[in-house]
Amino acid sequence: MEEMNAQQTASPGADIVRLVREDSAAARLTRLSVLKEQFPEMDVEGIIAESGVPDLKKMRGKRDTYFFSDQSMTEAYAAHLFRIEEKDLLKLIAETVRDESQTYPRPTDARVFLGAPFNVAEHDLADTLERLAASPEYNDIRTCTASNGALYLYSSKYLGEAYAESLAEWMEVGQKENP
Amino acid sequence: MSTYGYTGRILRVDLSSGKIAIDDTLKYKDFIGGEGIAMKIMWDEVPAGTHPFDPQNKLIFGSGPLCGTGVPCSGRTNITSLLPSNPFYGVTSSHMGGYFSVAMKYAGWDMIVIEGKAPSPVWLRIEDDKVKIEDARWMWGKGIFDTQAMVASFMGKDAQVAAIGPAGENMVNLSVIRTGTSHSAGGHGGIMGSKNLKAIGVRGTGAVKIAVDSKEWLELNRFMMSIIGANNQHVVPSSPQPWAEYTDPTSRWTARKGLFWGAANPPVETGECDPHDMQSVGLRTMKATFDLGAGAEKYTVRMGGCAHCPIRCHSQLKVPQLERYGMDPYVSNTCMGWSSPRGVMFKGIKEFDGHGEDSSIVGTAIGTTLADDLGVWCNYGQIGRDLNYCYTNGVFKRVLPAEEYSSIRWDLLEKGDANFFFDFYNRVAYKKGEFSHIADGSYWIAQRWNLGDEYWNNKDMKLWSRLGYPVHHSNEAGGQVGALISCFSNRDAQNHSHMNFIGAKLPVKILKEIAGEIWGSPAALDAPNNYTPMNEYKARFVKWSLVRTMLHNSLTLCNWMWPMATSPLKERNYRGDTSLEAKFYSLATGINISERELDEAAARCFTLMRAITVRQMQSFDLRKDHDQTTEWVIHREKDKSGNELPQFTPGTIAMEKEDMELGRTLVYREFGWDEKTGAPTRACLEKYGMPDVAEELGRRGLLPT
Ligand code: SF4
Numbered sequence: 001m002e003e004m005n006a007q008q009t010a011s012p013g014a015d016i017v018r019l020v021r022e023d024s025a026a027a028r029l030t031r032l033s034v035l036k037e038q039f040p041e042m043d044v045e046g047i048i049a050e051s052g053v054p055d056l057k058k059m060r061g062k063r064d065t066y067f068f069s070d071q072s073m074t075e076a077y078a079a080h081l082f083r084i085e086e087k088d089l090l091k092l093i094a095e096t097v098r099d100e101s102q103t104y105p106r107p108t109d110a111r112v113f114l115g116a117p118f119n120v121a122e123h124d125l126a127d128t129l130e131r132l133a134a135s136p137e138y139n140d141i142r143t144c145t146a147s148n149g150a151l152y153l154y155s156s157k158y159l160g161e162a163y164a165e166s167l168a169e170w171m172e173v174g175q176k177e178n179p
Numbered sequence: 180m181s182t183y184g185y186t187g188r189i190l191r192v193d194l195s196s197g198k199i200a201i202d203d204t205l206k207y208k209d210f211i212g213g214e215g216i217a218m219k220i221m222w223d224e225v226p227a228g229t230h231p232f233d234p235q236n237k238l239i240f241g242s243g244p245l246c247g248t249g250v251p252c253s254g255r256t257n258i259t260s261l262l263p264s265n266p267f268y269g270v271t272s273s274h275m276g277g278y279f280s281v282a283m284k285y286a287g288w289d290m291i292v293i294e295g296k297a298p299s300p301v302w303l304r305i306e307d308d309k310v311k312i313e314d315a316r317w318m319w320g321k322g323i324f325d326t327q328a329m330v331a332s333f334m335g336k337d338a339q340v341a342a343i344g345p346a347g348e349n350m351v352n353l354s355v356i357r358t359g360t361s362h363s364a365g366g367h368g369g370i371m372g373s374k375n376l377k378a379i380g381v382r383g384t385g386a387v388k389i390a391v392d393s394k395e396w397l398e399l400n401r402f403m404m405s406i407i408g409a410n411n412q413h414v415v416p417s418s419p420q421p422w423a424e425y426t427d428p429t430s431r432w433t434a435r436k437g438l439f440w441g442a443a444n445p446p447v448e449t450g451e452c453d454p455h456d457m458q459s460v461g462l463r464t465m466k467a468t469f470d471l472g473a474g475a476e477k478y479t480v481r482m483g484g485c486a487h488c489p490i491r492c493h494s495q496l497k498v499p500q501l502e503r504y505g506m507d508p509y510v511s512n513t514c515m516g517w518s519s520p521r522g523v524m525f526k527g528i529k530e531f532d533g534h535g536e537d538s539s540i541v542g543t544a545i546g547t548t549l550a551d552d553l554g555v556w557c558n559y560g561q562i563g564r565d566l567n568y569c570y571t572n573g574v575f576k577r578v579l580p581a582e583e584y585s586s587i588r589w590d591l592l593e594k595g596d597a598n599f600f601f602d603f604y605n606r607v608a609y610k611k612g613e614f615s616h617i618a619d620g621s622y623w624i625a626q627r628w629n630l631g632d633e634y635w636n637n638k639d640m641k642l643w644s645r646l647g648y649p650v651h652h653s654n655e656a657g658g659q660v661g662a663l664i665s666c667f668s669n670r671d672a673q674n675h676s677h678m679n680f681i682g683a684k685l686p687v688k689i690l691k692e693i694a695g696e697i698w699g700s701p702a703a704l705d706a707p708n709n710y711t712p713m714n715e716y717k718a719r720f721v722k723w724s725l726v727r728t729m730l731h732n733s734l735t736l737c738n739w740m741w742p743m744a745t746s747p748l749k750e751r752n753y754r755g756d757t758s759l760e761a762k763f764y765s766l767a768t769g770i771n772i773s774e775r776e777l778d779e780a781a782a783r784c785f786t787l788m789r790a791i792t793v794r795q796m797q798s799f800d801l802r803k804d805h806d807q808t809t810e811w812v813i814h815r816e817k818d819k820s821g822n823e824l825p826q827f828t829p830g831t832i833a834m835e836k837e838d839m840e841l842g843r844t845l846v847y848r849e850f851g852w853d854e855k856t857g858a859p860t861r862a863c864l865e866k867y868g869m870p871d872v873a874e875e876l877g878r879r880g881l882l883p884t
Binding site for chain 2: 170
């Protein structure tokens, strides 16, 4: 994530900055391609870079470049949206799982991807999990099942099998039995 | 001496003589309030060897100096007495939320001490200074809901009522005292029953005076509101939110766009709930779906709770199907209140009576209504596991007369038909047959039905101690920290001071940093299910948790929220403020006290509870006679493939025997108790300003040598 140069805010950048901030407040990333359509005569990226507003952040993906304001959206949430926008479900799931296995650390409840902001359809999730299991690039992504049948994912780079299993059991069953 | 914070008065009611007296609270102020003062009264006035149901036993309803002041989450009532389900009738406290203690304060009473036994059923009517013992013969036999309505019909609907149901009247060991629609104090219902006391109604028209000017008070309140989280002080949301850096699907901060109080008119969306938005604090904890599953959304009218609580952790539902069973469709509860009936239906609630996919919610609502009306306690979920064990292992077949066994509706239990609840709770509350002893408590059924080691040491039974109580945030909560915390009570530990911190849902790295700041080293906290051997910092964490919970029960604050060790604020690096209790106490009472001094006062109260336990057990070797766990706690676990997981490897919560003994020693040291036996020493009791306690224990030969 790159931070914009901190310089004075001025027109014509002001409109663009306002737009990005509005999008972020509405929990959306702003796509460079969309900005270019709205401001066809302008070097949008250059203007943002020179606008000098420290809250604007940029993420460069394969499909597009995205902006958000960290006044109303955390980098963590923006990272989710970025992965969603990039429409690479394998990567979305694998990177989210790796993040959680490393950060908290904990395995990831597969049902998380069915809810907002991911909103992956159930059949897409099942299909993606199958493809994940067969993909060498993501061979650290493993699954385990709690005793109530709930499926969890974890990265073996950060969690061992027995550990991931015990955490999944705790999250899924243990906590509910010990309210 | 000023009475700011305190009302300064204790109401004493002797039901044997009918005498009503007033005592001075401030002579007890070294014991803070609530549970602390109650321990002092129990020590001074209830002789060793008293049975819980003897008239000499006392039943003490306590509020504290912060109750009724408007401090967030300060509406809890502490109830202290002897516990009939404990083998030596240990002194314990149970707790209710609601508005009862606040009404006590507004009526001018810090505590209500009930002693003696009325010759026939009575209820106690308190309207400010006017206190009357009223005839309750007509109320006797009624459920708690009807009783509350009857008292309200005399006193008005703004009266707060604490009452027992048939279980309490019949002196069932596992019975509750309940106030409001869903606030139950477990374990002491039978004490009220033994005293022929059906209910207490309180109406207060006064106020609680605080020492400080309102500006300073409001500022501190505002600060508190800025660092408060969701229920259990969970400080991250359960699903990704634009404002949140972290999430955890197990968090009680369940609000999100698209999740509604679906039965409100119009439905209320819980929404994003940015932590900087004070107006949405009460929407953060959507507990109905958390406790009951997604299907509860459409039944949720709103979230309710205790006086002066912005969090509201009690789900209030409208379940119209209940009318079919002659029940009020409005039903409310939280946590164990919902899950314990589900534990009784241990084969699951399946489709019944044509309720289809709503069967589980309708069935649970039937169970919770019956338990709450009849006043049955679950011993923190243990009653369901005991039922499961005795049914599955053929104990009932062995110990029940054949006719009784065959009269029980096991067919409903097997089918997952929630009509089983009618059979179960009625037998228990009315003490019908041998089966009803299931509600004597685990220790007593183990004796009576000769359940043996297999029962005690069975991991699935979750029995923590041979004193008959189960896990309650034990070794699964911080390894030795939760394990040791669970060793010092006379019932389930009911301690959330450690759990609110461990379970705040922040990454372990951040929690370890905060642990280092509070207890001296990040080594005070391990990652969940990845424990390291015992150390002195964990012992400090244990002492702090025991002391803070005693403090909250004395002030009286909700330990399901307090202490505020963390916050949801990134700009504070997720730090909370552990000095808030002392700051509020100082402002409310005008007695300036530091965080350390207030913790020491609570440590005094906890040590006094320990001294009462020594006197009751007639043993000062508490390490051996009191503080031990059942065997499963220290047995190696296996992973899914059947491989043994040695203690202190990732994936096991098993504790290690010698390490636990070291843990006990280190905790005893932190309190200044005898390191060999865990009993308070003369020097320690004198240091805490209790030479009289040292004197009596010495006279009885109960001081460690
Ligand atoms: S968090 Fe729940 S139990 Fe605690 S004071 Fe609030 S409503 Fe009552």
